[in-house]
Amino acid sequence: MVEIKTPSQVAKMREAGLVVAAMHRACAEAAVPGATTKDLDEVAAKVLADHGAKPNFLGYGGFPGNICTSVNDVVVHGIPSRETVLKAGDLLSIDAGAIIDGWHGDAALTVFVGEGHSAELHELSRVTEGSMWAGIAAMHKGNRLVDVSKAIEGYVRRQPRPSSGKYGIIEDYGGHGIGSQMHMDPHLLNYVDRKRGRGPKLVPGMCLAIEPMLSLGTAKTHVLSDDWTVKTNDGTWSSHWEHSVALTEDGPLVLTAPDGGRARLAELGVTAAPDPLA
Structure with a gap:
């Protein structure tokens, strides 16, 4: 079942989301050549x-x-380690979460470590982030879950293709409901699967973690022997962006964005909901 939140519960999730935003800022600043991923943890x-x-x-x-x-x-679920030393040119996804009074926030961003990244890697991250915002902009009353998936996939497919031919939209992982637990119904695909139907209606009080993952090649992945680390099957590099979003009576509120998503949504012609903590 899809958990519907009250305005006061959304406010608690906003508190947790702002902690996640602070985690991202601090970890991104610390993601320099020579740092280990355990340092970031x-x-x-x-x-x-x-x-x-x-x-x-x-x-x-x-x-x-x-x-x-x-x-x-x-792609996802990399374990922080003293042995993983960041170097200039690395592409790093930082996925972070926090709980305040039992309510969850969850978000991810892609960070460029040092310098030396190709234009194609910058474009990979831009397209992944842009598809996330397209999905967020589709989160309004009257739509269904599939409309968010359609917006994400449609944005990706409209972009200029990389030299590999096309972006791989990772198939085995996607977004999810969030609230009193980190992972809840419904599961959100980052592409349209017509066999799954249209999904539930989007109604005020519904909260989703919207998180596209793209690679420069395959959509297929495998899990390493640690039972967590997920890699692309063809070794191509990937990008991961995520925000937790609440649908309110006044529109979407991006719980894990410092400004509630106001600036990026305005670029897409969408008005973000008022911040309950403002």
């Missing part, structure tokens, strides 16, 4: 402690980190 742990928040990744299904740190051809 420790930065995230300090932000959580400073805000009186709990991690929702640590211990989830046995996951050993406060954040996921996925480098280059790792």
Whole structure:
């Protein structure tokens, strides 16, 4: 069943979302050549402690980190490690989450470590992030879940193709409901699968984590022997962007964006809902 939140519960999720935004800022600043992904995990742990928040990744299904740190051809669920040393030219996804009074926030961004990245990698990240915002803009009353999937896939397919031929929209992972748990119904595909139907109606109080993942090649992935790390089958590099979003009576509120999504949604002709914490 899809959990519908009250305005006060959405406000709590906004608190958790702002902690996630702070985690992202601190970890992105710390993602420099020579740092380890474990260093970033420790930065995230300090932000959580400073805000009186709990991690929702640590211990989830046995996951050993406060954040996921996925480098280059790792799509998602990379485990922070002292052995993984960042170097200039790396592409890093930081997936972070926080809990405030039992309510969850979850978001991811792609970070360029140092310098030396190709124009194609910058474009990969831009397209992935842009498809996320297209999905967020489709989250309004009257639409159904498939309309969000359609907006994400449609945005990707309209972009100039990379030299590999096309972007791979990762098939085995997608967005999800979020609220009193980190992962809840409904599951959100980043592409349209007509066999799944249109999905539930989008109604006020529904909250989704919208998270496209693209590669420069295949849409297929495999999991390493640690039972967490997900890599592309062909070794092509990937990008991952995510925001937690609440649909309110006044439109979408991007819970994990510092400005609630106001600036980016305005570029798409959508008015973000008022911030309940403002």
